[in-house]
Amino acid sequence: MTWGPVKSVWAKELRDTVRDRRTLLVMIIMPVVLTPLLIVGSGFLMKSQIAAAQKAQKKCILVGTERTPKLDAELRKVEKMEFQTASNAEKVQAQIRDGEAHVAVLVEGDAAEKLERGDKTTVTIVFKGTQMASQTAFRDLSDRVEEYAKAVVIERLKKKGLREEEIEPLPVKGENVATKQEMGGYFLGFIVPMLVLTWSIVGGMYTAMDVSAGEKERNTLEALFLTPASRLELTLGKLMAVSTIGFVTMIAALGSMYLAFRWFPIPAGGAGGGAASAKDVVALQLSPLATLLMLGLSMLLVITFSSLMLGLGIFARSVKEAQNLIMPVYMGVLIPVMIASLVESDNPSITLFAIPGVNAVLLFKEFLRNQYVWPHIGVTALTLTACVGASIAFTLFNFRRETVLFKS
Amino acid sequence: MIVATDLRKRFKKVVAVDGVSFEAKAGEIFGLLGPNGAGKTTTLRMIASSLTPDTGMAVIAGHDVAKAPDEVRRRIGVVTASIGVYGRLTARENLRYFARLYGLSGDDIEKRIQELIEYFEMKEYADRRAEPFSTGMKQKLAIARAIVHDPPVIIFDEPTSGLDVLASRIVVEFMRRARSEGKCVLLSTHHLWEAEKLCDRAAIIHEGRVKALATVQEIKEGTKCPDLEEAFLKLVNVNSSAADKKWPTTVRRRE
Numbered sequence: 085m086t087w088g089p090v091k092s093v094w095a096k097e098l099r100d101t102v103r104d105r106r107t108l109l110v111m112i113i114m115p116v117v118l119t120p121l122l123i124v125g126s127g128f129l130m131k132s133q134i135a136a137a138q139k140a141q142k143k144c145i146l147v148g149t150e151r152t153p154k155l156d157a158e159l160r161k162v163e164k165m166e167f168q169t170a171s172n173a174e175k176v177q178a179q180i181r182d183g184e185a186h187v188a189v190l191v192e193g194d195a196a197e198k199l200e201r202g203d204k205t206t207v208t209i210v211f212k213g214t215q216m217a218s219q220t221a222f223r224d225l226s227d228r229v230e231e232y233a234k235a236v237v238i239e240r241l242k243k244k245g246l247r248e249e250e251i252e253p254l255p256v257k258g259e260n261v262a263t264k265q266e267m268g269g270y271f272l273g274f275i276v277p278m279l280v281l282t283w284s285i286v287g288g289m290y291t292a293m294d295v296s297a298g299e300k301e302r303n304t305l306e307a308l309f310l311t312p313a314s315r316l317e318l319t320l321g322k323l324m325a326v327s328t329i330g331f332v333t334m335i336a337a338l339g340s341m342y343l344a345f346r347w348f349p350i351p352a353g354g355a356g357g358g359a360a361s362a363k364d365v366v367a368l369q370l371s372p373l374a375t376l377l378m379l380g381l382s383m384l385l386v387i388t389f390s391s392l393m394l395g396l397g398i399f400a401r402s403v404k405e406a407q408n409l410i411m412p413v414y415m416g417v418l419i420p421v422m423i424a425s426l427v428e429s430d431n432p433s434i435t436l437f438a439i440p441g442v443n444a445v446l447l448f449k450e451f452l453r454n455q456y457v458w459p460h461i462g463v464t465a466l467t468l469t470a471c472v473g474a475s476i477a478f479t480l481f482n483f484r485r486e487t488v489l490f491k492s
Numbered sequence: 493m494i495v496a497t498d499l500r501k502r503f504k505k506v507v508a509v510d511g512v513s514f515e516a517k518a519g520e521i522f523g524l525l526g527p528n529g530a531g532k533t534t535t536l537r538m539i540a541s542s543l544t545p546d547t548g549m550a551v552i553a554g555h556d557v558a559k560a561p562d563e564v565r566r567r568i569g570v571v572t573a574s575i576g577v578y579g580r581l582t583a584r585e586n587l588r589y590f591a592r593l594y595g596l597s598g599d600d601i602e603k604r605i606q607e608l609i610e611y612f613e614m615k616e617y618a619d620r621r622a623e624p625f626s627t628g629m630k631q632k633l634a635i636a637r638a639i640v641h642d643p644p645v646i647i648f649d650e651p652t653s654g655l656d657v658l659a660s661r662i663v664v665e666f667m668r669r670a671r672s673e674g675k676c677v678l679l680s681t682h683h684l685w686e687a688e689k690l691c692d693r694a695a696i697i698h699e700g701r702v703k704a705l706a707t708v709q710e711i712k713e714g715t716k717c718p719d720l721e722e723a724f725l726k727l728v729n730v731n732s733s734a735a736d737k738k739w740p741t742t743v744r745r746r747e
Contacts, residue, residue: 089593
């Protein structure tokens, strides 16, 4: 084998890909624009919608609150809300459903007597779960009802000569010791592995199909195979091109996400939960070692998927058939990986690191939290290197098969 | 230049080529003639090293196809009916890519490409992307690509199928020119009138077997037929012509 033909095929396929608008769209526009838009944009959209819903003037129907004047006064403390009273509770649900009002509060007929006796009474808040303004109104009114309920409890305790502390002797105070980087890593641990996996497949997908099934469709493959370049040289050249595109796409996606988080910070407390400082924001902070390990791991993933797609692409008669073959593989890889990314474990079993794809997700999570468990890294590296070898052997086998090449 | 001996190839239960033998020399156009499905393309693919024969052997310019396929590929140029060129590359880039894969390097590549561009009169569109090229332009590019390494053996598989008169003429003229340059030209076609005009010698193939192998004149004389088409029909025992058959009249129209 010589590197001359490999380099020629690699350079030609890259040039061919860069001149293809469809591939460029998938390679540059989608990862660079869509990824941050989806992650950061959707967060901001949700935040702005909530803010808009909070600012909006809402309508509330009160049914029976005149019987409990203190509760009525508490409810009316809610700002940006217009109240109207009604006597017919039966119509209320339809009114909320039809959008005549955002929310309604229903108090039982004998509520005052029950409260006086020291019994409990139910306050029903009718709202529409699919409407942001209605949800906000529900939360605001629930808070007021809870506030009133707390006042009732304190009053009842006082009557019996008890203090508030006696009924709540052990109040819990949370103290989060996770650092800013760890909180960021916790949040990003769900997103980054999915992004890497997705773009390492999708990034090179069109190129893989174009340089294999596409060549068959355009009748250029036979001419290529009639050159003295060996099948190994041609396969490696094409694989290098697909892997390059996949890798560039993945880096572009991660880079744009990094910039998006820098320019539009998301609060870590909101993202990760716990008692993180309100000033802390989600940040992709990686040590040089983590960066190096993640790049190495991504490279192995990209080569495996690129080779697999190339092997399937050359098996297909047309680009359409190649799509039909590659998509189930893509879904087959992505579903276990999605499940793994949701699994939360501080010390996952080492056997999980022998499952290709799943191991990458778990390792990415560890790196993002600044954890380096060398047995995990070793098993993953071995497994993925074996996958690279097997996928290249599969592709080469298909490139050498007469029946696959002249399938029509 | 080309020596094919007892080539056989089977695809599952179908015997595509069943003991084909022939020899084609330098400075001649040798025809592999027969209808579609006769086994011509499979024979060419075995000679060109794309397919491995089940039995038999092929030697090209002194190199055994089975033992030294790379050496064989360096000495052949193949032009097929399905003209595939890389549409997103220019004509020049298409040629440069293949020149590199054929092992050319340095200044040789650009000199050879320029020579081919001038020979095939492609100067006007040499630096334009090949996607919108007409069939004739693409055919010129496909031929130039096949001979970019100046091979002594040129194989044409149905080269004029689907081409108009002008594009066909380019191919035919090139084949004649190649013969005069001392190249060995192997032409596979089912256009027997075309073969009659071009071929010095020919093998008539039917159902994977050679039915006749001689000069065109000898085949006509041997079968006592005025042209190659009639000779072919006689050789494969097809006697009834369409003129003798009854016109199918089973469809009745309403009055």
